[in-house]
Amino acid sequence: MTASRRASGIISLVFLAAVLPPVLTVLGAGFTAADPSAWLAQAGSVLGRPSTWRSVRFSIVQAAVSAAISVLVAIPGAYLMAHYRFRGRQIIQSLTLVPFVMPSLIVILAVIGFYGRAGVLGRLFGGNLTFVYSGVGIVIAHTMFNISVALRIIAGGWMQVDERYRWVSASLGEGPPGRLFRLHLPLIAPSLVSAGILVFLYCFVSFGVVLVFGGVRFSTIEVRIFQEMFTNLNLTAAGVLAALQLAVAALLVGLVQFLTRRTGAGSARSGRRFHTRSWRDLPVPARVLAVVYGAAVGLFLFAPLLTVVVRAFTWHGGVGLTSFRSLFGGTVGTREVSEIMQSPLADILLTSLGVATMSAVAGSVLAYIAARSLRDQLPGSIDTVLTLPLAISGVTLSLGLRLLFFGIIPEILLIVLAQSIQAFPLVFRNMRGHMRALPSRYLETGRSLGARPLHLLWTVEIPVLWRGIINTFAFAFAVSLADFTSVLTIGRGRIVTFPIAMYRLIGFQSFDVALALGVLYMGFVGLIFFVVDTTSVQREGEGL
């Protein structure tokens, strides 16, 4: 067995050991060996309910529609990002990621504020717009979240395609439209499929968005698991639903792997040569179209978020900082804001940053170890294993950890564990991309000069990879900061982070104060993205 295969094996085992027990705990919840027939009867009744299958159907449909729209909208942007140089390209690339790392509640507030009853669109066009309080609202919010994911993966796929294919095709008489359908799309098909499935999975296990927009009529399996566990206190039903959700998700991940391998993306990457072209190389009509497209997508992504900012600075029709002042010791009605949030702002800030820091440290270190061990290996089955958390719902994982370790491990550490596992696929991918900056010959040279592994780490690896390490850390930090599901499921209200505080303010109808908190949060994320942006190097052929 080669060293890299051994490393794959060990990493897979460790990872499965962390992921499977909590999941199996939830799947088997309510099962007692003493009376298996009762469990079977209960499980059968859950599977027999029409509402179960309605939620399965709705989970699939909303996720499929969100994924299809995200991918379709992302294709032109990905093409431009992958092929052309223009001023602000890097900033735009970073900005598109902002909605992705926003807590679902901010995106929800943004969508309601823009498309909702008293929203900007309603005021512009008149009329009482209600379409957002349905599956449409869910799809809009999911698309906002995930366009950046699709954009990055597809652009990454395009950057892997040797540009000489385009030249050959042109020399054979193929014009731009034919080239798109006969050459580009088949060559980037694996990226399209990957992006589609990744977005599908995010939407399939989405929690907060569906909880708010879905109401009673539209609920996904994820929301049903949470309701069965905490509202109906039906462990068996929660377990059965979690198993059902996992089965559907696993089926889809398997399908992706199968399709990706069949399309033979690897050969497109051999001998790859890729150079971005100047923006001026685009014909003028195409430039105009690109600008229109960019403006439309920008409006779609940022106009709702801008609404959040504007409304946070608005109080009873006027401009002011009252919402912000309320956060620092004000009241809403008769109740103190800190009482509604169930924690003073300073504590929320401290808890949020503390949890996110711990999760980001744990996530980055784990990602570094895994990416470092697998650096010489091509993506393969190990990636399937490490992608597993994407197919496991946040509620299931968090619930499992809580059921397994409640009273043994402090809740805050369980949250850190849950966040690290959940964010791992993305954080690992990010770190793995940065690993390319460390060619084997650097390490081999160091070793031939007598450096031991730890010495190499300090003297070669970290100095070469520091940008990537900071970038990965910042990314993991942002993802953890936005986490709502694990904190709510494990903390059960005792641990208050930004998203939980916002959730409570919204529950108390204190929208303005919630928006002010959202703006503060965005400030934090802006700072993080400044770090991400300044530590980013133009990496080709990479997804998130």
Added chain:
Amino acid sequence: MIELQDIRRDYGNFSLSADLQIHEHELLTLFGESGSGKTTVLRLIAGFETPDSGRILVDGHDITRLPPERREIGYVFQDYTLFPHLNVGQNIAYGLRVQKVPGTERTKRVRELLALTELDGFEDRSVSTLSGGEQQRVALARALAPSPKALLLDEPFSAIDTERRGSLRRHLLHIQRATGIPTVFVTHSRTEALYLSDRLIIMKDGAVVESGSPRDVYERPDSLYAARFTGSVNTFTCEQLLRLPQSWLDATPPDKTDGAHEAPVAVLRPEKLSFSGAAPAGTPGGCLEGTILHVGYFGSYCLYVVETEAGELDVQEEPGGTVGQAVQLCCPDGAIHLLA
């Protein structure tokens, strides 16, 4: 015919100027060091780059501003660039599909090209299962399929191992002769340049240094650069020439008394020299005495460095000579070529 008329392309740190023609049925080789501008010429003809000034004409039609897809010029890259999502047959048929050639005709043409490139039966093979040479032949067939007006080959054999290059060269020559397609071949391999070309163009620093048939360029180069680039060469200053048998010269040397007598003015290929007794019959115009200083063994021949009164000379001869051995050097009349 393809004409490049007064083409200029400036990249800031490199600029290219070219003025050349590629005739019907001709296989023209652009030969030069890396960075000499050979590939840029190809890319300009293909339309992957646009010149800053000048015109490119194909059969009298100006194609300078035409996009690559409307030029009808085939291009083959050094590492094949076969579309990975298509099999061999589909790769070859790609250009025919673009031209909307009907299915049966397309299949027929693909079969013809497979036969021409000796790849019969490979139609359904995945391109990833082919050897380098096979991939290159598929790339060639694909470029030829839409019957282009010209074929551009950018170092097509450089990714192929040395043993297989010989047969591929023969293949290419056979295909080019069979189709008669004007072809521009870019290479930095001396063997390929001399073996394949109807006409050879030597490029340096973005400009054409010399042009002519391989034999002319090799045996009667105009410039020292071309002489050196096409093979090993002995060079002579005016002063050295005076110490050689004058029958060896192909012309009267210039009278250099202006201080430029240090510059080489004439060249002689080492294989033209032979040790006494081995001189070509009928051309013993005179001999030169010398002593072997060094022997370089190359299998079928040795390269000797011989010290003579005209300086040290490289001599390509059969193995057998030893260091310190006294030799008499012979040379055919007119073998020393005076540079232009």
